[in-house]
Amino acid sequence: MNDEIGAAVRDVLARLTADRARGEPIVSIASADEAIALRALAVPKAGRPIAAVIDDAERVFAHRVRMDHPRFYGFIPSPASPLSLVGEMLASGYNAHAGSWMQSSGPAAIEQGLIAWLAERAGLPDSAGGLFVSGGSMANLTGLMLARDRMLPPGERHRGVAYVSTQTHSSVAKGLGVLGLLPGQIRKVAVDADRRLDVAALAGAVAADRAAGKLPFVVIASCGTTNTGSIDDLHAIADLAGRERLWLHVDGAYGASVALSGSHRALVNGLGRADSLSWDAHKWLFQTYGCGMVLVRDRMHLLESFATSAEYLQDAAAGDDTxxxxxxxxxxxxxARAMKLWFTLQVMGARAVGEAIDHGFELAAALEEALRERPHWRIVSPAQLGIVTFRYAPPGRDANALDALNTAIARRMIDDNAGAPLTTRLDDAVVLRACTISPEATVGDIRAMVADLDARAVEMAGAGRQ
Ligand SMILES: Cc1ncc(COP(=O)(O)O)c(C=O)c1O
Known part of the structure; x- marks a missing residue:
């Protein structure tokens, strides 16, 4: 690396470290004028000094949500460990082509070993295998492709039916669409009071479809729904899938990480019943983006769906264990996506990663408790897997007014840079939702956020009455 590049790398790293300061804006969205200026910046001109382009890159990245901020609780935050950044630098710097054993036998051996370890943690048998992918959407697509190929004869695909719940992540339907299923081939099964797939309703839907001449072939269970963190009854669904000869795909993009927790592992002990399992490392394993895994019960199934051969690839022949x-x-x-998770696990140790996951549970419990202490805050779904949903509901307002009030409270928190729980809809109402998985956030942060929320809610509700 020449001196100029070395200096640029040090400069960028120094800026990245400084950017983690808590005072930075949590949510910054480019205005219309700023977007015009940024688009102009996209167009290459004559070459420029590195330092000037780094300055411009800073201007670009200033407009983003700091998904790793300890007060950002929207969507699934990404409290990426700085260790993941170092692992990413190694993977990107060596730029290994992780497609074949020939091109990257070192990283491939790590990927194999890490996948085997993760599969074992999930409770899958020795026959299991898998690979690193870009994230949960791709993991779901990959698992569902196996379901389609193994369970539906090619000429019968139009008769196939897939079962999801009303709380299943949208990427599942997207993946099924990519695989050629039409919307009418996807059944959205109801959930119970705890927002878990209703297994009796699933059994009824499967029976009705069979009676109508359809071919039920896959059920997708969720281990950690995005809305509330609920975990479907994996054992009951696996039993039903066994009886009905359905493929069981478990979307654990968010919740499968609990398999590494010391204190909460029992919550996910049905994961090993899956035929295929999605698990994201860029969610609750503290990795930078573009890092997920798909695990399958029998690695041969992956080969049967995806094996590639072409004359120009012949020098990179694979072996049984290569x-x-x-x-x-x-x-x-x-x-070589596995390398950053490997790096993080090696430096921190698996136990510390498990403790960081447990911390997310503690923060959510603290949030629920702090909300319960204050009047008019209703818990819509209690702390589950680091997620709480809640609603400010002072008396005397109709449902629409409460929707507007809760939407405005979230907006105001962002405008004041006080914290960012965002909103979702549950039971047809707007609710506030916080996903508290940041290892840097403290119970003090959570309690301060609740005080900030409450102060704004009281003020805004009062103002609305005048
Ligand atoms: C439960 C669940 N499944 C799948 C996904 C999709 O994952 P990705 O955004 O990594 O593609 C998400 C994303 O939040 C999720 O929460």
Whole structure:
């Protein structure tokens, strides 16, 4: 690396470290004028000094949500460990082509070993395998492709039916669409009071479809729904899937990480019943984006769906224990994504990662408790897997007014840079939702956030009455 590049790397790293300061804006969205200026910046001109371009990059990235901020609780935050950044730098710097054993036998052996370890933690048998993918959407697509290929004869695909719940992540329906299913081939099964897939309703839907000449072939269970963190009854669904000869895909993009927790692992002990399982490392394993895993009960199934052969790939032949990961998934050329998770786990140790996951549970419990202490805050779904949903509901307002009030409270928190729980809809009402998985956030942060929320809610509700 020449001196100029070395200086640029040090400069960027110094800026990245400084940017983690808490005072930075949590949510920054480019205004219309700023977007015009940014688009103009996109167009290449004559070459420029590195330092000037780094300055411009800073201007660009200033407009983003700091998904790793200890007061950001929207969507699924990404409290990425700085260790993941170092692992990412290694993967990106060495730029190994992680498609074949020939091109990257070192990283491929790590990927194999790490996948085997994760599968064992999830409770899958020795036959299991899998690969790193870009995230939960791709993991779901990969698992569902196996379900389609193994359970539906090619000429019968139009008769296939897939079962999700009303709380299943949208990427599942998207993946089924990519695989050629029409919307009418996806059944949205009701959930129970705890927002878990209603297994009796599932059994009824499967029976009705069979009676109508359809071919039920896959059920998608959620381990950690995005809305409330609920975990479907994996054992009951697996039992039903066994009886009905359905493929069981578990979307654990968010919740499967609990398999590494010391204190809460029992919550997810049905994961090992899955035929295929999605698990994101860029959610609750503290990795930078573009890092998820798909695990399957029998790694041969991946080969049967994805094995690739072409004359120009013949020099990179795979062996029994020396896989070409391009035979396991959609991508041919792929980065060595496993390396950053490996790096993080090696430096922190698996136990510390498990403790960081447990911390998310503690914060959510603290949030629920702090809300219960104050008047008019209604808990819509209690702390589950680091997620709480809640609503400010002073008396004398109709449902629409409360929707507007809660939407405005979230907006105001962002405008004041006080914290960012965002909103979702549950039971047809707007609710506030916080996902509290940041290892840097403290119970003090959570209690301060609740005080900030309450102060604004009281003021805004009072103002609304005048
Ligand atoms: C439960 C669940 N499944 C799948 C996904 C999709 O994952 P990704 O955004 O990594 O593609 C998400 C994203 O939040 C999720 O929460």
């Amino acid at each position: 896989p070409n990961f391009w035979d396991y998934g959609v991508e041919l050329t792929r980065p």
